[in-house]
Amino acid sequence: MDDLIIQLILPLVILQLILIVVALVDLRRVDETRGPKWVWILIIIFGNLAGPIIYFIVGRKG
Template sequence: MEQFIDYLPLFIPILIIQLTLAIIALVHVLKHPNYRFGNKYFWIIIVLLVQIIGPVFYFILGRGDA
């Protein structure tokens, strides 16, 4: 338990970044109907289940033209 408390200052910013990316990507997936690859349900699963990398993949590979 002490090791976790020692690393807590490192985990908090990573958790905040992950939650922010996931929320922004999820809102974008839900609002926009066009995707370069996949469909809405595919990207919702990727964004929510693949932690930090999922939202990044969405913004690089999945986001279509507005």
């Protein structure tokens, strides 16, 4: 049973970490965002899986 749980959760954890890293790198590279960058850092880090997705949909300008 434990192996099944690990097999189900591990891909989500890896996806979450990849999204967080990509969103933080993108945030570092862009000049302007919708709102302060420090707020987006908090949303990306503490927003779990939804935080980076929200940043890419709402936070990026142009």
